[in-house]
Amino acid sequence: MNSGSGVEILDPEAVFRVVDLAGVLANGVLGGAVARQLRMDPVGFVVLALTSALGGGVLRDTLLQAGTPVALTDPAYLFAAIAGAFIAYLIELKGKWANRFLIVIDSFALGCWAATGTSKALGFGLEWLPAILIGVATAVGGGMIRDIAVGRVPAIFGGNTLYATGALIAAIEMAVLYHLGLRNVGMAVAIVSAAVICTVARRRGWRLPGPGELSVRLPRRTRSKPSGSGAAEAGSRKKEQGWPRPRFGRFPRPRSARRNPPEPDGDAAPARR
Numbered sequence: 001m002n003s004g005s006g007v008e009i010l011d012p013e014a015v016f017r018v019v020d021l022a023g024v025l026a027n028g029v030l031g032g033a034v035a036r037q038l039r040m041d042p043v044g045f046v047v048l049a050l051t052s053a054l055g056g057g058v059l060r061d062t063l064l065q066a067g068t069p070v071a072l073t074d075p076a077y078l079f080a081a082i083a084g085a086f087i088a089y090l091i092e093l094k095g096k097w098a099n100r101f102l103i104v105i106d107s108f109a110l111g112c113w114a115a116t117g118t119s120k121a122l123g124f125g126l127e128w129l130p131a132i133l134i135g136v137a138t139a140v141g142g143g144m145i146r147d148i149a150v151g152r153v154p155a156i157f158g159g160n161t162l163y164a165t166g167a168l169i170a171a172i173e174m175a176v177l178y179h180l181g182l183r184n185v186g187m188a189v190a191i192v193s194a195a196v197i198c199t200v201a202r203r204r205g206w207r208l209p210g211p212g213e214l215s216v217r218l219p220r221r222t223r224s225k226p227s228g229s230g231a232a233e234a235g236s237r238k239k240e241q242g243w244p245r246p247r248f249g250r251f252p253r254p255r256s257a258r259r260n261p262p263e264p265d266g267d268a269a270p271a272r273r
Contacts, residue, residue: 016119019115019116024080026084026108027052028053029088030105036088045089048149049081050078050081052143054142055142056117056139057077057138060120066120107166107194110170110194111192115174116135117134117135117137118134118190131175132172135174136168140155140167161198161201163198165208170191174189
């Protein structure tokens with residue numbers, strides 16, 4: 001079908017569904033891979049696959065208030081997630097090439113979800129900024145819920161290579177091309193950009209700078225030693241600071257007793273000769 005702009009040939013809705021299901025399948029495989037690392041049983045595979053594959057879409061549809069999430073109304077989404085768990089359960093993704101495959105498929109799924117989340121938010125009439133936020137939340141939501149479920153720190157919280165940054169760039173590209181009437185082109189560009197950025201970041205070890213790397217240390221001010229009158233003033237200031245130190249001594253005698261000491265008693269004192 002031709003779109004209104006006359007540029008796109010495929011139906012954008014059909015492309016949206018295919019990309020969305022591809023992201024579900026990829027995230028299902030990732031959830032199953034985590035279950036295999038933790039040596040879970042088949043129930044654990046299915047639960048982590050469903051959480052990873054459908055969490056982002058459910059979060060997206062809930063924030064958009066689009067009625068019942070599409071993951072619960074379209075059986076294809078559940079089948080795709082379970083198929084991902086089944087693939088991870090049967091195939092042991094172990095070794096250098098398997099690790100590279102998981103990195104690529106994770107980056108691919110990130111771009112798929114960022115593109116579909118942003119596109120659906122713009123289709124519901126949201127402005128570009130909240131639509132981009134919805135796209136990023138859709139991309140990282142499933143993985144974040146999965147990591148929290150198994151007691152891991154989600155990748156978007158830092159300490160890892162670029163992850164949410166790739167989703168953000170993909171969502172921005174999708175928003176720009178959507179407003180230009182190029183929805184299908186936006187899907188392709190967003191997916192490729194996120195996949196390339198995240199894969200190269202894993203390869204090169206690119207990370208966002210931490211707080212200690214951007215902190216600015218101010219030079220310490222050197223204080224000159226006081227001399228002369230300044231030393232006396234500094235000493236008086238030191239004395240004034242804080243509470244006065246209590247001093248305990250003998251009680252003074254009355255002045256009358258000091259001026260007129262008592263005369264000795266005649267009977268008690270011996271007479272001088």
